[in-house]
Structures are given as structure tokens and as C-alpha cells.
Amino acid sequence: MWLIEIIEYLKSPHLVANIQEFFGIQINYKTKRSESFRLSDNKEQNGYIKMDIPFCREVALNELECSSNRYLMKLESPEFIIKNRFWYYLFLFGTELGDEIFYSAFIPFWFWNIDGAVGRKVILVWAVVMSIGQALKDVICWPRPACPPAVRLQNKWSEEYGMPSTHAMIGISIPFSVLIFTMNKYIYSFSIGCTIAFFWCMLICASRLYLGMHTVLDIIAGLLLAIMLMIPLVPLVDALDYYTVTNVWVLTLLILISVIAVVYYPCSNKWTPTRGDTTMVVSVTAGVHAGAWLNYKAGTLSLSLLPPPYDIIWPSYRMLGCMIFRTLLGFCSIIGTKAVCKSFCYTVICAILKVNSKELMKSENYLENKKKIFTDLVYKYLTCFMIGVNTVYLLPNIFAIIGIERSPFYTEF
Numbered sequence: 001m002w003l004i005e006i007i008e009y010l011k012s013p014h015l016v017a018n019i020q021e022f023f024g025i026q027i028n029y030k031t032k033r034s035e036s037f038r039l040s041d042n043k044e045q046n047g048y049i050k051m052d053i054p055f056c057r058e059v060a061l062n063e064l065e066c067s068s069n070r071y072l073m074k075l076e077s078p079e080f081i082i083k084n085r086f087w088y089y090l091f092l093f094g095t096e097l098g099d100e101i102f103y104s105a106f107i108p109f110w111f112w113n114i115d116g117a118v119g120r121k122v123i124l125v126w127a128v129v130m131s132i133g134q135a136l137k138d139v140i141c142w143p144r145p146a147c148p149p150a151v152r153l154q155n156k157w158s159e160e161y162g163m164p165s166t167h168a169m170i171g172i173s174i175p176f177s178v179l180i181f182t183m184n185k186y187i188y189s190f191s192i193g194c195t196i197a198f199f200w201c202m203l204i205c206a207s208r209l210y211l212g213m214h215t216v217l218d219i220i221a222g223l224l225l226a227i228m229l230m231i232p233l234v235p236l237v238d239a240l241d242y243y244t245v246t247n248v249w250v251l252t253l254l255i256l257i258s259v260i261a262v263v264y265y266p267c268s269n270k271w272t273p274t275r276g277d278t279t280m281v282v283s284v285t286a287g288v289h290a291g292a293w294l295n296y297k298a299g300t301l302s303l304s305l306l307p308p309p310y311d312i313i314w315p316s317y318r319m320l321g322c323m324i325f326r327t328l329l330g331f332c333s334i335i336g337t338k339a340v341c342k343s344f345c346y347t348v349i350c351a352i353l354k355v356n357s358k359e360l361m362k363s364e365n366y367l368e369n370k371k372k373i374f375t376d377l378v379y380k381y382l383t384c385f386m387i388g389v390n391t392v393y394l395l396p397n398i399f400a401i402i403g404i405e406r407s408p409f410y411t412e413f
Contacts, residue, residue, distance in 0.1 A: 010217035016150040019209045024084030025151065087210065094207035097200065098167035108334060108391045112326045117241065117412040118181045120292060122174060124237045127285035129173040129229050131261055133166040133222065134274040139266050145215050152212040160274055165214045168222030171204030173230060180234055185308045245292045254289055258282035262377060276380055283381040287388020294393045304411040322404040330395050334387055341383035349375045
């Protein structure tokens with residue numbers, strides 16, 4: 001009985017509202033308006049940020065109206081004031097640490113400028129944890145915190161279910177897997193690294209509560225699930241890294257598993273973006289390992305002459321300049337790859353399916369348009385797979401040709 005009471009307390013939206021008020025959100029329950037949510041409409045008055053954001057009552061997901069990838073809630077909405085700008089901007093930053101923009105920047109930057117071997121291991125842990133968390137959302141089908149009494153400051157992922165919090169799962173799996181995979185390879189203060197990883201995780205988790213996107217139970221479940229997965233996963237990934245790079249059959253199995261994860265994804269009876277997000281995660285992971293295998297087959301990978309642990313070398317002016325050049329050139333290439341692959345995939349697949357590619361790209365009826373779902377999944381898989389290959393194979397070779405390569409890259413094996 002006491003366990004049920006604790007669970008009910010942790011999943012209560014009133015607890016989320018109390019946390020929001022603690023961090024400086026003043027909610028006016030008396031004033032209600034029926035408006036759509038736009039962060040761009042925020043106004044700063046007398047040192048405060050005044051926002052008109054809708055209360056999102058606990059409604060079915062099919063009651064949301066989709067317009068140009070923005071999900072608008074035509075519900076009664078009060079005005080509320082964010083009194084503390086520090087927490088507001090800090091938690092906006094914190095939630096981005098578990099978002100797609102962060103992945104898109106962090107993963108390539110890590111490979112090009114820090115350590116490729118650690119990058120392969122971290123991205124495989126990230127893919128497994130993220131895929132399981134996303135699939136469980138569509139199996140459990142628990143809604144986001146009810147509003148009122150909580151308020152929602154972000155509508156980006158409102159159409160997803162809430163349990164478990166994949167932000168919390170990524171918040172613990174990425175920084176702590178980086179810490180585990182580097183602590184015996186590089187010489188640095190473990191206590192400082194552990195502190196950074198802890199605050200990284202706590203910032204992401206707190207941001208989801210502040211924004212009204214998860215209950216405390218969602219966060220705790222996400223953290224515990226990620227820890228349970230990482231206990232066997234981290235040593236397994238560490239042991240398998242050599243084989244995924246050198247053995248074509250292990251690589252083939254990895255790609256096959258990624259395709260199966262997309263095809264047999266446990267979809268719910270309502271459309272959510274979790275399947276598409278899972279597709280991007282598993283495909284970029286498969287692409288990264290395919291690129292590493294291509295480097296191995298080309299004979300460019302070799303063992304380092306010096307055994308670990310290694311000193312961390314702070315960049316000189318030349319190294320810093322090369323790092324900036326690699327990053328800018330690489331990101332431009334990734335953007336180009338995405339644009340080309342999207343156009344190519346839609347053109348080819350629509351020609352095979354005999355449908356108009358422009359109309360299909362504009363279509364937003366995911367539940368009934370099976371061709372749209374199929375085309376989007378194939379496009380996302382192939383695009384992110386090629387981005388992974390380019391990040392690890394093509395771009396490092398280009399960097400070497402023009403003389404801006406990171407010299408240890410091909411010895412991180």
C-alpha cells in the first residue's frame with residue numbers, strides 16, 4: 001500500500017507544479033485564454049518574462065492539430081510569469097543537451113576532434129538505451145503531466161508519451177559512458193569528471209520537470225532503467241568494439257538489428273514521432289560502425305605505438321585552427337548530405353510507389369498515409385546511415401588530404 005502511495009505521489013502533476021513554482025514560475029489560475037503556444041511571442045516586462053502558454057489538459061493525442069510540424073493545443077490557457085530568468089535560460093539549455101540538435105553536433109565533433117574509439121562505444125550505448133526507452137513509451141502509453149495543475153513550457157514533444165523519460169536516460173548514459181570509457185585511457189581527475197557527469201545529468205532531468213514535460217516518476221524510471229541497461233551493456237560494448245570494426249559479419253549483424261528495430265518497432269494506436277527518432281538513432285550508429293570498418297579495410301587504421309593512459313594535450317593555435325576548420329567543413333558536409341539524400345530518396349521511392357513526391361513531402365496525415373510513413377522511415381534511415389559513414393570514413397580522409405586531420409584518429413583502434 002505504501003509503495004502505491006509513493007508511486008501516485010511521484011507521478012502527481014501537482015508535484016510538477018510545485019517544482020515549477022519553486023523555480024520561479026508564477027501561475028495565474030484565474031486568467032484563461034485560448035491561444036496557441038509560441039515561444040517567439042514571449043515578452044519581457046519589468047525584468048520578468050511574461051508568457052502566454054496554454055494549459056494542456058489531459059487529452060488524447062489525436063486532439064492535437066498539426067500545422068507545419070507545430071502542434072497547437074486549442075485549449076483554455078492562463079497567463080503566467082517566469083520571475084527567475086536564470087532558471088528559465090539554464091533549463092532551456094539543459095533540455096537541449098538531450099535533444100536532436102545536441103546529438104547532431106556532439107557526435108561528429110567528438111569523432112573529429114576528441115577520440116574515435118570512445119565515440120564508437122558511446123554511440124552504441126546511446127543507441128541501445130535510446131531505442132529501448134523510445135519503444136517503451138509506445139508500449140506503456142502513459143501521458144505527460146496533466147495541465148492544469150502543471151504548466152507546459154515546451155510543446156515540441158507533447159505528442160509523445162511520457163514514461164520513461166528518454167531525456168533522463170540519455171542524461172545519464174552519455175556523460176557516464178564517456179567517463180567510464182575514458183577513465184583508464186586518459187590521465188585526468190576522475191572526481192572532476194564524475195562531478196561534471198553528475199551535474200550534466202541533473203540539469204537535463206531538472207529541465208524536464210521545469211518545462212512540465214515529465215513527472216518525477218518518469219524521471220526516476222528513466223534513470224533506473226538506464227542504469228540497469230548500462231551495467232551489462234558498457235562492458236559488452238567495450239569488448240565488442242574490436243569485432244565491430246574488423247569483422248564484416250558482426251557489422252552485418254549490427255546493421256540487420258538496426259533494420260529490425262525499425263521494421264518491428266512497437267507502434268501505438270496513435271501517431272508519435274518516437275519511431276522516426278529511433279530510426280535516426282539506430283541508422284547513424286550503424287553508419288558510424290560501417291565507416292570504421294571501411295577505414296579498417298582500407299588499411300588506414302593501426303594500433304597506437306604507446307599504451308594508455310595518455311596525457312590530455314591542450315590544443316595549440318594551429319591545432320585549434322584545424323579543429324575549427326574541420327568542424328565547419330564537416331557540418332557543412334552533413335547538411336549537404338541530408339539535403340541530397342532527402343531529395344534523392346523521396347524521388348526514387350515515390351517513383352517506385354508511383355506517387356507525387358512533392359505532395360507526399362507536404363502530407364502530414366501519418367496515421368492513414370502508409371506510403372508517407374514508409375518513405376519517411378527509408379529516407380531517415382538512409383540519410384542518417386550516410387551521415388554516420390561520412391563522419392567516420394569520408395570526411396576524415398578529406399581532412400587528411402587537405403592537411404587538417406587529427407593525427408591520432410587512425411590509431412584509435
